[in-house]
Amino acid sequence: MDTAQQELTAAEQKTGIELSGSQAVLEALIAEGTDVIFGYPGGAIMPIYDALYDYNDKLNHILVRHEQGGIHAGQGYARASGKVGVVFATSGPGATNLVTGLADAQIDSTPLVCITGQVFAHLLGTDAFQETDVINITTPVTKWNYQVTDATEIPEVLAKAFYIAKSGRPGPVLIDITKNAQFQKFEYKGYTPCKHIRSYRPKPIVRREYVEEAARLINSAKKPFILWGQGVLLGSAEQEFKTFVEKSGIPAAWTILGAGAIPTTHPLNVGMLGMHGNYGPNVLTNECDVLIAIGMRFDDRVTGRLDKYAKQAKVIHFDIDPAEIDKNVQTTVQVWGDCKETLPILTELIEQKQHTEWLAKFNEFTRQEVEAVIKDELFPSSEELTMGEVIQQVNELTNGEAIIVTDVGQHQMVACRYAKFNNTRSNITSGGLGTMGFSLPAAIGAKFGAPDKEVIAVIGDGGVQMTIQELGTIMQFNVGVKILILNNQFLGMVRQWQELFNDRRYSFVNITSPNFVKVAEGYNIPGQSVNDRESLKSALKTMIEHDGSYLLEVMVTKENNVFPMVPQGCSVSEIRLS
């Protein structure tokens, strides 16, 4: 690794070498192994951009088209690679444009370090040009934030920023640097990564007795059920998790952020949880005797009505964040800690079993769901295309090896339900915040995070229009993402709710779109639009085989609904098939 720290001689480390605050920022990024920065310049961050001019060979900066695009790209990068996403923005409007992405990263535990420029320190509080109080605006949506007014703080503050962003339960960090500190020259003495902060416990200490208690419950369970979430991915514990599942023989279902930790086709993977999850996992949540939750947070989209959620079951909750335990669901056994550490202890303690009859129950529900919902969605008899059959074709062409980056709405639920995920970190979606406009920029980031993977952005006709300007980023930097727009000519998910719960009073869900193929063409991105079954497969094949970015619009049936569905305010066992 080519870092300034290594370039410094022992003598220089003592006396220091003269660097500007801006240079120190870039040295920190290099030392942290940052391979890409997503950013947008402006007045208050100009010194950093000026320094970047000389670091062009060491740091890859991608100029996005909007700071929201920049931060979503940072998220996509982090989610695909497991590394920290780095984002630059200027003060004022640049910084406020980050807020949606920060909130998204906070609720989905995505490690980010965002660096914003700020007006000169002496101007703080004077309503100076492009001054906003970004620290206070972002406090609720960051794991940590800090304002630097003096350059000498920069190495240590950035080291802390990276450490906090990626350790424990990851999250976004924002560092606001006043312009004077970016200019300020100081004696730089090298960069020391942070490994410890005295007030911060990233991981609770694992208490073996609780794991033992969990194992006892699991060993005596007749109908145990595993729910897993993104914690398994964030803890890089996929292997440990798989070993546990296989030894225990317990059926396991996932939250949308947990998808891919074990392959879709794994015999013990019984499907997706939640409002549009699979039939069996929802119904049988209210029938299991021991519920084992691993690295998930019982979001209301997963639990439905809480007072009717798994009341019959003893609940074991594994989580790295003690604040999540007992937050929504009362546990019988709580196991605090990193699941990479707790799962192997648990696996050791449990008996090897097969829950054949219990598993058969899940399979029976699957059969019913296939009959009532899935068959028609994946292999429709109607003339018009469904979203499900598009995803099904994608599966066949990519064989479950692609990274699918979805936006928010019906297509998101359909993609999560039907896409085949062979690998971890291959389902990237805005889960907790449900941010429309996430997919296109996040896909750009994902491609940088996993350059060898096929990255397919699956987006609705509504959501794509929220961040469509990022086609410019794709054009300028030749980002080879595939853009698959599922166009139902509606804000489909809202329309579905209006149909089901508001007597079909379609209030402002009818959305018109530009000619997406022409728009793409304007950005030098080839594409086509299809609306029939005959062309679908070859169009998808063309898209996937195309070397470089490609946009494919698929016109799908207008008023399809995503089922099954747990209506809001209902219990998971009241899930509807139609």
Added chain:
Amino acid sequence: MTTHIPNPEKQEYNITVYTENQIGLLTRIAIIFSRRKINIESLNTSPSEIDSIHRFNIVITESENVVSKVCRQIEKQVEVLKVYYNTNEDVIWQEMALYKVPTDEIAEKAIVERLLRENGARAVVIRHDYTVFETTGHREETDALIHKLQPYGLIEFVRSARVMIIKDSEGFNRKLREFESQEPGHEVVENEYLNSADKVFTM
């Protein structure tokens, strides 16, 4: 129309938070309450016996269920060292109040003298025009004196936040000192430029 759902489990809780001394941390803690629309009834923050470690005392009226969750959220903050919550039975607490009254009024009336003595008040300042009394106690006690001094021309009144000591806090001081000696805290970096605006050239 709002429906009021009375919650019989609600009672006063005293939250003690040990933190680093860090600009912005007050906001980070305060928004954990405001986000849930919980009213902070009293908030005291000041350095603990260790300069670099601050101690917050926060009083809210909530159910234990809510309080315990809020405390976990506070403890999760990077710069928070430790959080405790206690009912009023578990703590010894005091509030301090200051009362400013016209000196001539009270000097005339010997009755005031007795009244102050009964309420454990003492004079902090006596000038020819006004006198400032101080009393320390529970809310009802400091309240009582307001009412009593009202007829004698009370000019100004102020009450501090609640400070409290946890009855069952064996070893707090020792642990804090050990913690600090193992790894001393940092000094706060403040903005050194606010008063030098005219000396700086900017664009």
